Amino acid sequence: MTNNQSDKHGLFARLRRSRESIAQGVVELFNSSAEFDEVFFEDLEDRLIMADVGVEASSDLVQRLRLAVREGGVTEGAAVMSLVQQKAAEMLEEIERPWEPPVAKEPWVIMLVGVNGVGKTTTIAKLAYHLNSEGRSVMLAAADTYRAAAIEQLQVWGERLKVPVVASSRGSDAAAVAHDALTAAQARQMDVLLVDTAGRQHTDVGLMDQLTKVSRVLTKCQAGTPHEILMVVDATNGQNVLSQIDHFHQRLGLSGLILTKLDGSAKGGVLLSASKRFQLPVRFVGLGEGESDLKKFDPLDFSKSLFSL
Ligand SMILES: Nc1nc2c(ncn2[C@@H]2O[C@H](COP(=O)(O)OP(=O)(O)OP(=O)(O)O)[C@@H](O)[C@H]2O)c(=O)[nH]1
Numbered sequence: 001m002t003n004n005q006s007d008k009h010g011l012f013a014r015l016r017r018s019r020e021s022i023a024q025g026v027v028e029l030f031n032s033s034a035e036f037d038e039v040f041f042e043d044l045e046d047r048l049i050m051a052d053v054g055v056e057a058s059s060d061l062v063q064r065l066r067l068a069v070r071e072g073g074v075t076e077g078a079a080v081m082s083l084v085q086q087k088a089a090e091m092l093e094e095i096e097r098p099w100e101p102p103v104a105k106e107p108w109v110i111m112l113v114g115v116n117g118v119g120k121t122t123t124i125a126k127l128a129y130h131l132n133s134e135g136r137s138v139m140l141a142a143a144d145t146y147r148a149a150a151i152e153q154l155q156v157w158g159e160r161l162k163v164p165v166v167a168s169s170r171g172s173d174a175a176a177v178a179h180d181a182l183t184a185a186q187a188r189q190m191d192v193l194l195v196d197t198a199g200r201q202h203t204d205v206g207l208m209d210q211l212t213k214v215s216r217v218l219t220k221c222q223a224g225t226p227h228e229i230l231m232v233v234d235a236t237n238g239q240n241v242l243s244q245i246d247h248f249h250q251r252l253g254l255s256g257l258i259l260t261k262l263d264g265s266a267k268g269g270v271l272l273s274a275s276k277r278f279q280l281p282v283r284f285v286g287l288g289e290g291e292s293d294l295k296k297f298d299p300l301d302f303s304k305s306l307f308s309l
C-alpha cells in the first residue's frame with residue numbers, strides 16, 4: 001500500500017481519524033519523552049488503553065516493544081515508532097490465516113453475521129464486487145427475511161453488480177432461503193455463495209437460534225459449508241464490539257472478522273483488542289458506502305495507518 005494521502009482508497013487517508021485519536025495521545029508522549037524508559041512504557045500503555053486498544057492488547061504490544069527497544073538499544077523517537085508499527089503488525093499477523101477458496105467444484109460459501117446496522121448487506125455487495133473482479137462468479141442469498149426492505153436492498157445491489165440473488169418473501173424461513181440458494185449455486189456452478197443474514201442483538205435468543213439453524217442447514221446441504229462465518233463489526237462501536245463477538249463466536253464458531261465504517265471512526269484500535277482476544281483473523285476493512293470501498297486487511301498497512309508520528 002502507498003502512504004499517499006491523496007489516494008482515494010488509501011487506508012492511510014481513510015484512517016486519519018483513528019490515527020489522529022491514537023496519535024494525539026501517543027504522539028504527545030513521543031514528543032515529550034527524552035528517554036524511552038520504563039516511565040515511557042507505562043505511560044504509553046495507558047494511552048493505548050485510552051485509544052481503545054484495550055488492556056490485554058496494550059499490555060502485549062508494550063511488552064513486545066519494551067523487549068525490542070532494549071535488545072536493539074533504540075533511542076530515537078522515529079525508530080521507536082517504527083517498532084510500535086512492526087510489533088502491532090506482528091500481533092495481527094500471528095492470527096492471520098490464508099484467505100483462499102477450497103479446491104473444489106462446489107461453491108465456496110460465506111455467511112455474514114452481526115448486530116443490526118453494522119454494514120452486513122453493504123459488505124456482501126462489496127465482497128461480491130471484489131470476488132467478481134478476481135474472476136469468480138458470485139451468487140447472493142437474501143437470508144434476511146426479517147427486516148422490512150432487506151430483500152429489496154440486496155436485490156438492488158444484485159442488479160447494480162449484475163450478480164444473481166436468490167430470495168423468497170419477507171417472513172419466510174431464512175434457513176430455507178439459504179438452502180435454496182446453495183442448491184441454485186451448485187446447479188449453476190457458481191464459485192462463491194454469499195449469504196446475507198438479518199441483524200440481531202446477541203441477547204435475542206430466538207434470532208440467534210435461527211442463525212445457527214441457517215448454518216446447520218447449509219452444512220446438511222453441502223458438507224463443510226459454510227466455509228466462512230464472518231462477523232461484521234462497526235468500528236464506531238468501539239469496545240462494545242468485544243461482547244458482541246464473544247456471544248456470536250460462542251454460538252456459531254466464527255472464522256473471521258470484517259471491520260466496517262473505519263472511514264468515519266476514531267476507534268480503529270479496537271481491532272487489535274478484538275483479534276487478540278478471540279484469535280480471529282481480520283479479513284477485510286470497510287472504508288465507505290460504495291462497492292469498491294472494501295480493502296483486504298493487511299496487518300502492516302493497518303498498523304502504519306494507526307501509529308505514526
Ligand atoms: N461510512 C461507511 N458506511 C458504511 C460502511 N458499511 C456500511 N455502511 C453504511 O451503513 C448503513 C447500514 O448498512 P447495511 O449494509 O444496511 O447494514 P446491515 O448490517 O446489513 O443492517 P441490518 O441488515 O439492518 O442489520 C448503510 O447506510 C451503509 O451504507 C462503511 O464501511 N463506511
Ligand SMILES: [Mg+2]
Pocket residue numbers: 120121122144150196197198199
Ligand atoms: Mg442487512
